[in-house]
Amino acid sequence: MLACGVARKKDAPSRIEILVLSTIARRPMHVYELKLELRYRHVRWWAKAEHGHLYAAVARLEKRKDIKRTGTGDATRRVYAITAQGRARADTTLRALVSGADSTYFDVDLFLSGAFLLQQREVVALLQARAASLREQLADARTLEQHMAGKVPLAGELIMEHRVEHLAREVSFADRAAHQIEAAKRWAPFLGDRSIVEFLAEQKAAIEEEAAR
Numbered sequence: 731m732l733a734c735g736v737a738r739k740k741d742a743p744s745r746i747e748i749l750v751l752s753t754i755a756r757r758p759m760h761v762y763e764l765k766l767e768l769r770y771r772h773v774r775w776w777a778k779a780e781h782g783h784l785y786a787a788v789a790r791l792e793k794r795k796d797i798k799r800t801g802t803g804d805a806t807r808r809v810y811a812i813t814a815q816g817r818a819r820a821d822t823t824l825r826a827l828v829s830g831a832d833s834t835y836f837d838v839d840l841f842l843s844g845a846f847l848l849q850q851r852e853v854v855a856l857l858q859a860r861a862a863s864l865r866e867q868l869a870d871a872r873t874l875e876q877h878m879a880g881k882v883p884l885a886g887e888l889i890m891e892h893r894v895e896h897l898a899r900e901v902s903f904a905d906r907a908a909h910q911i912e913a914a915k916r917w918a919p920f921l922g923d924r925s926i927v928e929f930l931a932e933q934k935a936a937i938e939e940e941a942a943r
Contacts, residue, residue: 743796743823745777746787751796751812751820758800758811761788771886772874775893791816838900842907850917857908861901868897 743751753759753767765784773779788810791797796816800809812820838860845853875890882890911917921929930937 742826743791743819744787746779746783747791747796748820748823748827749773749777749779750784750787750791751816752824754797754810755812755817755820758809760807760809761785762807764788764810770882772889772893775889796820838904845911846917846919850911850914853917854908854912857904857911861904861908864897864901864904868894868901871897 749768750764753764759767761784765779765781768779768784788797792799792810795813796819797810797812800811841856848856871890871894875887875894878890879887
């Protein structure tokens with residue numbers, strides 16, 4: 731699975747917390763129901779939603795008073811409902827997710843930024859292996875998309891479409907990156923051992939402005 735994260739404020743809900751809030755907002759449920767619904771929605775594609783992550787998220791949200799236990803359910807299956815505070819937090823976070831600047835970071839970018847530490851041929855091999863893995867994921871995603879057509883809400887179909895398109899782009903990028911790096915005549919840090927200060931002064935290169943705090 732391709733890992734990725736989202737830059738967020740310290741007190742903002744995590745991906746799994748957003749999913750828990752939005753799901754429980756639909757109806758009160760116990761954690762087993764919650765787990766089944768998140769599996770049905772294939773949230774593993776963009777969030778860590780394994781058993782431990784899910785229970786930890788529920789515990790955090792309950793402690794924060796975003797969700798609360800209801801009077802139904804037995805001791806082993808406590809039923810949780812969203813609170814007014816939790817609903818407000820979910821609404822605010824969802825609006826921010828879609829309206830803000832895209833702040834998603836991909837592991838491949840982190841890899842490429844430090845790839846000069848590895849041998850050129852190893853970097854090429856790793857990217858080729860990534861492309862092969864992505865092709866398998868793409869095939870699985872396309873199969874699922876075809877199998878689930880008409881069996882999920884429109885939002886689910888759009889999410890699967892987005893996943894397929896994303897994987898197709900990533901396959902293309904990994905292939906292209908491997909080819910370009912293999913063909914590169916020079917493989918070393920771009921700046922060599924030069925000071926970044928001296929380089930910027932010489933080249934008069936523009937650098938990205940620091941984000942306002």
